[in-house]
Amino acid sequence: MELKNRYKTIKNSTSIIVYVPELVSIPETLFSGDITGDTKDWKNECYDLFFKPKKVITKPNKDKEN
Incomplete structure (x- = not known):
């Protein structure tokens, strides 16, 4: 559900x-890790x-446990 919400956010955004x-x-299919706040990261x-x-850049998630 998180990824679907992410894709919806990206699709509906009017910002570059x-x-x-x-x-x-x-998700298990993201074995190499998520995108980051680094625009030069290969995943980004x-x-x-x-x-x-x-x-697309991540921002810290207040709900994420460290």
């Missing part, structure tokens, strides 16, 4: 830079290619 919360529950760059022209 879209901030999304870090995932609380990491893949998101950017998919959601062109938007840049």
Whole structure:
């Protein structure tokens, strides 16, 4: 559900830079990790290619346990 909400946020955003919360529950298929706040991270760059022209960056999730 978190990923569906993330994709909906990205799709509905009118901004070029879209901030999304870090995932609380990491799906098993994301074995390499989530996107980050670093726009140069390769995972972020893949998101950017998919959601062109938007840049997607995480923001800290207050619900995430450390």
